[in-house]
Amino acid sequence: xxxxxxxxxxxxxxxxxxxxxxxxxxxxxxxxxxxxxxxxxxxxxxxxxxxxxxxxxxxxxxxxxxxxxxxxxxxxxxxxxxxxxxxxxxxxxxxxxxxxxxxxxxxxxxxxxxxxxxxxxxxxxxxxxxxxxxxxxxxxxxxxxxxxxxxxxxxxxxxxxxxxxxxxxxxxxxxxxxxxxxxxxxxxxxxxxxxxxxxxxxxxxxxxxxxxxxxxxxxxxxxxxxxxxxxxxxxxxxxxxxxxxxxxxxxxxxxxxxxxxxxxxxxxxxxxxxxxxxxxxxxxxxxxxxxxxxxxxxxxxxxxxxxxxxxxxxxxxxxxxxxxxxxxxxxxxxxxxxxxxxxxxxxxxxx
Amino acid sequence: xxxxxxxxxxxxxxxxxxxxxxxxxxxxxxxxxxxxxxxxxxxxxxxxxxxxxxxxxxxxxxxxxxxxxxxxxxxxxxxxxxxxxxxxxxxxxxxxxxxxxxxxxxxxxxxxxxxxxxxxxxxxxxxxxxxxxxxxxxxxxxxxxxxxxxxxxxxxxxxxxxxxxxxxxxxxxxxxxxxxxxxxxxxxxxxxxxxxxxxxxxxxxxxxxxxxxxxxxxxxxxxxxxxxxxxxxxxxxxxxxxxxxxxxxxxxxxxxxxxxxxxxxxxxxxxxxxxxxxxxxxxxxxxxxxxxxxxxxxxxxxxxxxxxxxxxxxxxxxxxxxxxxxxxxxxxxxxxxxxxxxxxxxxxxxxxxxxxxxxxxxxxxxxxxxxxxxxxxxxxxxxxxxxxxxxxxxxxxxxxxxxxxxxxxxxxxxxxxxxxxxxxxxxxxxxxxxxxxxxxxxxxxxxxxxxxxxxxxxxxxxxxxxxxxxxxxxxxxxxxxxxxxxxxxxxxxxxxxxxxxxxxxxxx
Numbered sequence: 001x002x003x004x005x006x007x008x009x010x011x012x013x014x015x016x017x018x019x020x021x022x023x024x025x026x027x028x029x030x031x032x033x034x035x036x037x038x039x040x041x042x043x044x045x046x047x048x049x050x051x052x053x054x055x056x057x058x059x060x061x062x063x064x065x066x067x068x069x070x071x072x073x074x075x076x077x078x079x080x081x082x083x084x085x086x087x088x089x090x091x092x093x094x095x096x097x098x099x100x101x102x103x104x105x106x107x108x109x110x111x112x113x114x115x116x117x118x119x120x121x122x123x124x125x126x127x128x129x130x131x132x133x134x135x136x137x138x139x140x141x142x143x144x145x146x147x148x149x150x151x152x153x154x155x156x157x158x159x160x161x162x163x164x165x166x167x168x169x170x171x172x173x174x175x176x177x178x179x180x181x182x183x184x185x186x187x188x189x190x191x192x193x194x195x196x197x198x199x200x201x202x203x204x205x206x207x208x209x210x211x212x213x214x215x216x217x218x219x220x221x222x223x224x225x226x227x228x229x230x231x232x233x234x235x236x237x238x239x240x241x242x243x244x245x246x247x248x249x250x251x252x253x254x255x256x257x258x259x260x261x262x263x264x265x266x267x268x269x270x271x272x273x274x275x276x277x278x279x280x281x282x283x284x285x286x287x288x289x290x291x292x293x294x295x296x297x298x299x300x301x302x303x304x305x306x307x308x309x310x311x312x313x314x315x316x317x318x319x320x321x322x323x324x325x326x327x328x329x330x331x332x333x334x335x336x337x338x339x340x341x342x343x344x345x346x347x348x349x350x351x
Numbered sequence: 352x353x354x355x356x357x358x359x360x361x362x363x364x365x366x367x368x369x370x371x372x373x374x375x376x377x378x379x380x381x382x383x384x385x386x387x388x389x390x391x392x393x394x395x396x397x398x399x400x401x402x403x404x405x406x407x408x409x410x411x412x413x414x415x416x417x418x419x420x421x422x423x424x425x426x427x428x429x430x431x432x433x434x435x436x437x438x439x440x441x442x443x444x445x446x447x448x449x450x451x452x453x454x455x456x457x458x459x460x461x462x463x464x465x466x467x468x469x470x471x472x473x474x475x476x477x478x479x480x481x482x483x484x485x486x487x488x489x490x491x492x493x494x495x496x497x498x499x500x501x502x503x504x505x506x507x508x509x510x511x512x513x514x515x516x517x518x519x520x521x522x523x524x525x526x527x528x529x530x531x532x533x534x535x536x537x538x539x540x541x542x543x544x545x546x547x548x549x550x551x552x553x554x555x556x557x558x559x560x561x562x563x564x565x566x567x568x569x570x571x572x573x574x575x576x577x578x579x580x581x582x583x584x585x586x587x588x589x590x591x592x593x594x595x596x597x598x599x600x601x602x603x604x605x606x607x608x609x610x611x612x613x614x615x616x617x618x619x620x621x622x623x624x625x626x627x628x629x630x631x632x633x634x635x636x637x638x639x640x641x642x643x644x645x646x647x648x649x650x651x652x653x654x655x656x657x658x659x660x661x662x663x664x665x666x667x668x669x670x671x672x673x674x675x676x677x678x679x680x681x682x683x684x685x686x687x688x689x690x691x692x693x694x695x696x697x698x699x700x701x702x703x704x705x706x707x708x709x710x711x712x713x714x715x716x717x718x719x720x721x722x723x724x725x726x727x728x729x730x731x732x733x734x735x736x737x738x739x740x741x742x743x744x745x746x747x748x749x750x751x752x753x754x755x756x757x758x759x760x761x762x763x764x765x766x767x768x769x770x771x772x773x774x775x776x777x778x779x780x781x782x783x784x785x786x787x788x789x790x791x792x793x794x795x796x797x798x799x800x801x802x803x804x805x806x807x808x809x810x811x812x813x814x815x816x817x818x819x820x821x822x823x824x825x826x827x828x829x830x831x832x833x834x835x836x837x838x839x840x841x842x843x844x845x846x847x848x849x850x851x852x853x854x855x856x857x858x859x
Contacts, residue, residue, distance in 0.1 A: 214724075218724055218725055219720070219723045219724050219725060220716040220717055220719070220720040220723055220724075220725060221723060222725075223709065223716055223725060224716060226702075226705065226709075227702055227705075227709075227713055230702040230704065230705060231698070231701065231702050231703075233698060233699050234698070234699055234700050234701055234702060234713075235702075235713070236661070236681060237659075237661055237681060237691055237693055237699055237700065238685075238700075238713040238714045238767065239681050239682050239684070239685030239686075239713075239714045240682070240713070240714075240716075241682050297702070297704070298704065
């Protein structure tokens with residue numbers, strides 16, 4: 001405390017000589033040191049995100065130049081809607097990766113939740129139970145993942161890979177490999193409802209991102225996630241319950257799968273074991289180009305979401321220009337490599 | 352002795368100096384090694400033995416000094432160059448590949464090959480011949496190295512050194528992982544090697560081993576050679592210990608107060624962990640500093656971690672103010688008021704890329720949580736108070752911990768436990784990697800915390816540090832408490848005698 005006061009006063013004195021009335025300046029920001037500040041900015045999450053925003057802007061320019069329909073409201077809503085489902089999955093995957101893990105199972109856990117919540121039996125209880133069922137199946141799969149990883153001490157890659165395979169199998173068994181049509185108008189209404197011209201799905205996506213951001217950046221849960229991902233041994237010896245927290249992280253990811261399952265069920269009005277194939281790879285790719293360290297401890301949710309938007313916009317550009325999806329995948333791969341190269345360079349130049 | 356003095360020196364090092372930022376690790380070291388002798392290198396932790404070996408093996412380039420090898424001046428630019436010249440090092444952590452076979456390890460990097468295809472049969476022949484030469488024909492060349500016992504792995508390391516025609520083999524505490532029968536075997540192998548003209552530089556803390564195997568002894572202290580070519584068998588223990596002790600740099604140790612008489616806070620009784628330590632009992636009063644002295648491998652760090660719940664005890668109990676701690680639970684220990692500053696600060700205590708304040712508040716996050724949400728202002732204010740009290744520099748808590756010096760990083764870890772208001776502080780090597788100036792501050796800090804009523808347990812390789820700070824000292828050897836005394840009643844030579852010489856009783 002004794003140090004705080006003189007420093008505050010110093011900062012205030014600086015402010016008054018520069019004739020700036022704002023007293024809420026952070027004490028660390030010293031004026032007249034542009035270059036280090038810029039370097040610091042580029043190294044911070046905000047800086048990396050600015051890079052992604054620039055990429056997104058370039059993609060939009062290309063879009064406007066090559067396709068007349070790109071800049072229409074209808075098209076932008078298509079981009080947002082198709083980003084929303086992978087986006088929700090990405091929120092969970094980002095948290096797991098920052099916490100030092102990996103979740104390969106999200107796509108098929110989502111499929112399983114969509115199938116389980118649309119069986120004839122479940123549908124007979126009405127839309128509320130269907131939603132609860134989807135969330136419970138997602139969270140339950142996450143719980144199994146988490147317990148096996150934290151208490152069974154199996155590598156996350158293996159556990160979630162096994163979950164991916166068995167969730168696929170279970171979804172096929174329950175559905176008999178048939179698409180289950182949703183008869184309830186309430187569920188279908190989730191995707192068709194619009195507020196102020198924007199689909200409800202996009203609001204849901206925004207809500208999940210906002211909740212995820214708050215959880216990661218403003219709560220003790222988020223702080224522990226960064227600590228455990230950054231140095232699990234230090235976190236353990238500082239008295240954190242690393243195993244319980246790990247379980248919670250996978251449950252959160254599973255819950256995101258449940259939410260995404262409701263969204264995709266509503267959008268397609270079917271529950272199907274074919275939903276979400278390879279979505280986990282798209283989500284992980286988005287997390288990586290969003291600047292999150294695959295080894296954990298560092299990353300931003302906003303970066304991941306920008307990553308999702310970049311990928312969805314690319315897809316959209318290719319569709320609008322009638323280009324083959326093969327080329328599209330090559331472009332996505334190149335973008336992942338370019339983003340990681342750029343990030344590692346940026347990190348090396350700013351020690 | 353006679354063997355050694357008659358031979359031309361194979362290796363001659365003169366005035367070797369090696370500096371690292373802020374510390375002069377070697378400050379004029381001389382070393383002569385003759386072909387066919389076992390030359391023992393003695394010195395306390397931090398005397399410069401490891402650095403010297405690394406210079407010899409080409410891993411470090413000396414800043415000054417001469418190196419003569421086989422009569423010619425040389426300088427090894429890389430480990431590969433030293434390897435080619437015929438110098439092999441067998442490290443404490445054996446650098447074998449556990450998943451490969453014995454034969455594959457022996458020829459690793461020099462695989463016999465024809466047209467790019469390896470010849471496993473050729474490798475097995477080489478390995479079998481070398482193992483026979485080393486007196487261990489029973490080791491199957493096809494066995495996976497990871498499945499051999501420690502002693503067998505050591506023999507494989509030796510075979511690997513020989514496969515490269517090593518003429519000088521450096522062995523860094525080879526006996527640390529061996530039982531007495533295995534040590535006998537190792538010595539037989541070493542004698543066999545020296546008979547065929549190979550020179551061995553042997554590093555050990557166990558004087559009794561040096562008597563058995565060594566020819567001559569060189570003693571290092573604070574990066575200098577203080578005695579050269581002493582006869583290994585005839586130099587009295589007292590003389591060796593006198594040479595190793597006594598310190599060029601005297602640290603400012605705060606004066607000792609009267610013996611603390613506060614209530615007993617920490618009570619450890621009969622604590623044990625299979626294969627690590629057994630039957631450790633001690634109590635610590637409020638305001639008291641209890642020191643644990645012992646060599647690396649004596650179980651010091653393991654005991655601290657077990658008390659803290661970081662390892663699960665297989666026997667015994669830990670009580671804090673009379674209440675038994677749940678074994679194997681760090682969160683329970685932290686709630687009960689324990690705090691640990693671990694041995695490896697960077698890998699065990701800190702989030703290096705995160706700012707200071709996030710490192711300090713880690714154990715007490717829930718205190719700053721308001722329904723799970725972080726109360727950032729309260730957190731910053733508390734952290735600032737703690738770091739200011741410990742004078743962490745620079746004072747800006749938003750700096751990444753990585754940018755701080757070793758001493759200030761240690762203060763960050765201490766600030767963490769100051770913030771929890773812990774009543775028992777467990778310190779493992781609190782001044783490792785800390786420069787001399789910051790050491791004094793950390794000593795004063797430990798004393799001040801004790802004066803405020805914290806019960807402190809201190810582990811350190813630095814014997815004067817333990818003796819100077821602790822009110823009571825427990826001397827450990829091979830996972831057991833072998834001696835206890837008030838800190839003021841022991842001196843460095845006595846402690847070294849207890850931890851080194853004493854091992855003879857059990858081995859012979």
